[in-house]
Structures are given as structure tokens and as C-alpha cells.
Amino acid sequence: MFKLIPIVENTTTSKQYKCKHGLSLYIETTKHKILFDVGPNDLFLENAKKMNININEIDILILSHGHSDHGGGLKYFLNVNQKAKIYVRATAFDPHYIKVMGIPIFVGIDKNLINDRFIFSDNISIIDDELTLFSGIKEGNFYSSSNRKLFVKKNNKMIQDDFNHEQNLIIKVDNKRILISGCSHAGIINILKKAEDLCLSNIDLVFGGMHLFNPPTHKYESDEYIDKIAKELNNTKSIFYTFHCTGVKAYERLKQILNNRIHYIGTGYTYSLDDIC
Numbered sequence: 001m002f003k004l005i006p007i008v009e010n011t012t013t014s015k016q017y018k019c020k021h022g023l024s025l026y027i028e029t030t031k032h033k034i035l036f037d038v039g040p041n042d043l044f045l046e047n048a049k050k051m052n053i054n055i056n057e058i059d060i061l062i063l064s065h066g067h068s069d070h071g072g073g074l075k076y077f078l079n080v081n082q083k084a085k086i087y088v089r090a091t092a093f094d095p096h097y098i099k100v101m102g103i104p105i106f107v108g109i110d111k112n113l114i115n116d117r118f119i120f121s122d123n124i125s126i127i128d129d130e131l132t133l134f135s136g137i138k139e140g141n142f143y144s145s146s147n148r149k150l151f152v153k154k155n156n157k158m159i160q161d162d163f164n165h166e167q168n169l170i171i172k173v174d175n176k177r178i179l180i181s182g183c184s185h186a187g188i189i190n191i192l193k194k195a196e197d198l199c200l201s202n203i204d205l206v207f208g209g210m211h212l213f214n215p216p217t218h219k220y221e222s223d224e225y226i227d228k229i230a231k232e233l234n235n236t237k238s239i240f241y242t243f244h245c246t247g248v249k250a251y252e253r254l255k256q257i258l259n260n261r262i263h264y265i266g267t268g269y270t271y272s273l274d275d276i277c
């Protein structure tokens with residue numbers, strides 16, 4: 001059993017659900033009710049209520065990385081949900097910044113929220129036979145240029161972010177291998193290759209932001225870069241569902257090459273594995 005619903009995403013499928021720059025995905029598997037990211041604020045609670053999703057029942061929260069558009073809702077989650085284990089990279093709580101016209105703006109997550117329900121993920125963390133988290137991607141060529149605006153403060157120095165704080169999720173369910181990625185700062189191609197290596201097989205479904213859009217400047221990656229990504233994705237066996245930092249225009253360009261192998265899913269879209277079986 002596998003179901004996925006974006007509770008918060010940059011766009012919406014219906015007027016009844018508000019949308020906002022950020023990401024929060026509700027995922028149901030045979031064994032778990034998972035929240036993957038909590039979006040920028042308490043909007044995930046408002047939308048979840050309208051979608052009849054009970055946030056109290058979430059048993060696993062995964063924070064994809066230490067940026068506020070994915071983790072800003074954390075304090076609201078902790079107020080409402082008393083039972084979930086929370087999987088996050090310890091470095092996600094380092095102070096992260098984005099530089100806009102050279103000025104650093106804090107985009108991190110409040111480390112005072114850490115409590116004994118938090119589990120700090122390793123480079124590979126096997127939660128159970130359904131769920132595996134992985135991170136620590138260092139090699140690879142496909143980094144988007146907007147990553148250059150992102151920094152982390154260490155020893156009082158602002159240094160370029162290496163995205164060691166980013167993690168991705170592999171779900172194995174109903175003989176399918178599914179990859180979930182929040183922003184893919186480490187590059188969707190690099191992340192997908194690592195997921196294939198870990199699974200020793202192709203990935204059937206990918207749900208991920210692809211970081212082809214830089215929100216503060218509203219600038220997209222170059223057409224050449226987007227086409228290069230599309231051609232690489234086209235060489236895989238996966239079907240792609242994308243959102244958030246891919247940006248709608250970049251998605252439309254990817255679709256020119258990937259055709260019906262890529263779909264954009266906004267707030268309120270319901271994906272169920274049965275739909276494609």
C-alpha cells in the first residue's frame with residue numbers, strides 16, 4: 001500500500017487548499033503514516049484537516065534538510081503530535097543562510113526544538129524493511145547553480161553549504177522501489193544514482209523537487225542545464241512526480257523530453273500506487 005499527498009506545495013490543485021513556497025508530503029505505506037517535511041509554517045495543519053489527514057496519527061516525521069521552507073512548521077508539529085519519531089540529520093540544525101544581493105538571510109531551523117524523540121540519521125539509516133534514509137552525496141556533476149547562494153555558519157564563518165544535512169528516503173513496498181527527495185540540493189541525478197546503487201536495481205517511482213528554480217531571484221537554471229537533466233532522467237527507468245523547487249516552467253521544459261514520464265503534483269493531489277498498477 002502506498003499513497004502520497006502533497007499537503008503543502010508551491011501550487012495547489014484546488015481553491016480550498018492554500019499553497020505556499022515549501023514542502024510537506026503525507027505518505028501512507030502498509031506499515032506507516034509518514035510526514036516528509038512540515039513546510040514553512042502551520043499551513044500543513046490547516047490543509048491536513050481539510051484533507052481528513054490526522055497529524056496525531058503520524059508515526060514517523062522525516063525532515064529532508066535544514067531549510068525553513070521544509071522545517072519551519074516543526075514547532076507546530078511538536079505541539080500537535082506526541083508520538084512520531086523524528087528522523088533528521090544532526091547538521092540540519094546548523095545555522096543555514098541564503099545570500100540575497102550579498103546579504104545573508106537566515107533560512108535554518110530552530111535547534112531549541114530538539115527533544116528525545118529525534119533520531120539523527122547516518123549516511124545510511126535503515127528504519128525497517130520498508131524505509132531507508134540516505135545522505136552524504138559528495139560525488140557527481142549535477143549541482144544547480146542556485147546552490148551557490150546557500151551557506152552555513154561554522155566557527156563564526158560563513159562557508160558554502162555542502163548539503164551534508166540533506167537526506168532522501170527509499171520506500172520498498174508492493175514490489176516497487178520509490179525514492180522521495182525534498183529539494184535535491186545534491187542533484188536529482190546524483191541522488192537517483194545513489195538510490196539505484198543502494199537498491200541494486202532501478203527505482204520505479206521518484207517523487208522529488210529538482211532544484212531548478214531559485215525562489216529569491218525567481219531565476220531558473222539555464223535551458224541547456226534543464227535539458228541535460230531531462231536527458232539523464234530519460235535514460236533511467238523511473239517515472240517522475242515533481243513539485244516545489246523544480247518550478248513550473250522548468251517542469252514544462254523537462255516534460256518536452258520526458259513526456260508522460262514526468263508529472264507536476266501540487267497541494268491536494270492524491271497519488272495512490274493502485275492508480276498505475
Ligand SMILES: [Fe+2]
Pocket residue numbers: 065067183185
Ligand atoms: Fe532547500
Ligand SMILES: [Fe+2]
Pocket residue numbers: 022067069070182183244245
Ligand atoms: Fe526547498
